[in-house]
Amino acid sequence: MQFRYVLLGGGVASVTAAMGIREHDKEGSIAIVRDEPTAPYDRPPLSKGFLRIPEMGLDDVSSKFDSFYPDNGIELITGRTALKLDRASKTLELDSGETVGYEKLLFATGERAAIPRVSGVDLPGVFPLRSIAHAEAIREALTTANSVLIVGAGYMALELAGTCLKMGKKVTIVAQDTHPWSLFASPTTGAFLIAYFVKLGITWHLGTTLTTIEPGLQATTLSGETIPADVILLATGGIPNGELAADAGLAMSGASVVTDEFLQTSDPNVWAAGDVAHLHDLALGCSWCAEHHLHAKWTGQAAGANMAGANEPYDKVAYFWSDFHEHHMILRGLPGPNAVTRVIGDPASGNYVELYGDATGALRMGIALHADEPKLDPISDRLAELIRARVQVDSVDGFEL
Numbered sequence: 001m002q003f004r005y006v007l008l009g010g011g012v013a014s015v016t017a018a019m020g021i022r023e024h025d026k027e028g029s030i031a032i033v034r035d036e037p038t039a040p041y042d043r044p045p046l047s048k049g050f051l052r053i054p055e056m057g058l059d060d061v062s063s064k065f066d067s068f069y070p071d072n073g074i075e076l077i078t079g080r081t082a083l084k085l086d087r088a089s090k091t092l093e094l095d096s097g098e099t100v101g102y103e104k105l106l107f108a109t110g111e112r113a114a115i116p117r118v119s120g121v122d123l124p125g126v127f128p129l130r131s132i133a134h135a136e137a138i139r140e141a142l143t144t145a146n147s148v149l150i151v152g153a154g155y156m157a158l159e160l161a162g163t164c165l166k167m168g169k170k171v172t173i174v175a176q177d178t179h180p181w182s183l184f185a186s187p188t189t190g191a192f193l194i195a196y197f198v199k200l201g202i203t204w205h206l207g208t209t210l211t212t213i214e215p216g217l218q219a220t221t222l223s224g225e226t227i228p229a230d231v232i233l234l235a236t237g238g239i240p241n242g243e244l245a246a247d248a249g250l251a252m253s254g255a256s257v258v259t260d261e262f263l264q265t266s267d268p269n270v271w272a273a274g275d276v277a278h279l280h281d282l283a284l285g286c287s288w289c290a291e292h293h294l295h296a297k298w299t300g301q302a303a304g305a306n307m308a309g310a311n312e313p314y315d316k317v318a319y320f321w322s323d324f325h326e327h328h329m330i331l332r333g334l335p336g337p338n339a340v341t342r343v344i345g346d347p348a349s350g351n352y353v354e355l356y357g358d359a360t361g362a363l364r365m366g367i368a369l370h371a372d373e374p375k376l377d378p379i380s381d382r383l384a385e386l387i388r389a390r391v392q393v394d395s396v397d398g399f400e401l
């Protein structure tokens with residue numbers, strides 16, 4: 001098999017890359033190669049409505065209608081894992097024994113769930129969540145479960161907590177973090193989240209780790225608690241699927257594939273996008289790896305356009321959102337430890353903006369929380385402008401909350 005463009009992965013970054021290519025090249029052959037057996041789908045609903053609405057299926061989360069692929073001359077090769085990238089011969093070797101040749105390759109293999117090294121994580125009733133197959137298995141297990149233990153305190157953990165609460169489950173969270181979202185948000189926001197979920201009946205065990213899970217799902221923590229649960233959900237982060245790229249000698253940053261601002265890797269015939277890409281971000285003036293849906297969508301589109309000759313740098317301010325129980329959050333900019341924080345609005349009300357600046361006080365990230373989701377759109381737009389302008393955190397005036 002030989003194609004002008006091969007998009008390896010088949011997540012949202014690959015789908016939008018195909019769209020980006022077609023904006024500039026209507027004829028060149030395109031193949032999407034993906035290991036999952038389904039057509040591409042969007043993952044964000046999997047931790048939200050999908051788990052509690054039994055009628056939801058693949059069609060409800062599909063990235064595109066099935067006709068999108070034939071209508072745009074895209075060959076979908078599903079259920080095939082690429083085992084090797086050979087840059088000299090410009091081929092991918094698949095687990096089926098087939099070889100797929102490319103002129104231009106997009107490396108968009110995303111992430112897989114990180115599984116903590118704890119005895120018992122492979123017991124029945126313990127689940128990671130990355131794919132629709134995971135979500136279907138969790139949904140099935142939740143039909144008879146009364147109690148759920150969630151491991152982790154990042155955005156996925158809180159989304160899962162909110163979903164399980166809506167299903168009437170008793171929810172406990174264990175996490176080594178001292179407050180939720182600790183990788184990007186301040187203790188002020190952490191305190192709001194703890195209080196929000198305490199009111200809904202959640203039990204928190206923070207600042208400790210899971211040490212073992214015994215059969216019958218008895219979880220033990222380092223601080224000595226034993227927590228029985230019917231289902232245990234692992235929300236313990238992700239690992240970029242970068243091995244093939246590293247083995248092929250592409251420049252890497254850890255497990256992520258390094259790109260320039262055009263999403264081009266160290267090989268001029270290979271681009272990378274989405275969760276696996278470590279890109280040079282013009283808007284933020286740094287190189288980093290974002291693991292968000294819109295980032296994957298936008299970088300995929302830009303990489304595809306550039307593969308087809310657009311030659312345009314990627315220049316969007318990173319955008320992440322999360323929905324937990326009846327509340328909503330948006331984040332713009334660079335998540336991570338920031339030196340300066342300033343709250344606008346009342347955190348106790350749950351409707352507020354928090355600004356994060358670097359050591360010079362320049363705005364690097366803003367998050368906004370609100371019970372009324374549409375209120376967040378104009379705030380998000382304004383945050384993006386302010387971050388791009390590198391304003392001082394102190395100089396920002398009020399937001400419409």
Ligand SMILES: Cc1cc2nc3c(=O)[nH]c(=O)nc-3n(C[C@H](O)[C@H](O)[C@H](O)COP(=O)(O)OP(=O)(O)OC[C@H]3O[C@@H](n4cnc5c(N)ncnc54)[C@H](O)[C@@H]3O)c2cc1C
Nearest residue numbers: 009011012013035043044082109110274275291292293296
């Ligand atoms: C449950 C869940 C909820 C989320 N909610 C949100 C949210 O609310 N907001 C938000 O901004 N983001 C959210 N995200 C993150 C978002 O879904 C990801 O950022 C996005 O899916 C990344 O897209 P991608 O195309 O880079 O990679 P992926 O979607 O991971 O797709 C990559 C694909 O490549 C396949 N693959 C890997 N290696 C190979 C190989 N060797 N051969 C063939 N195929 C291969 C993988 O199996 C996978 O199907 C969520 C993620 C999950 C899992």
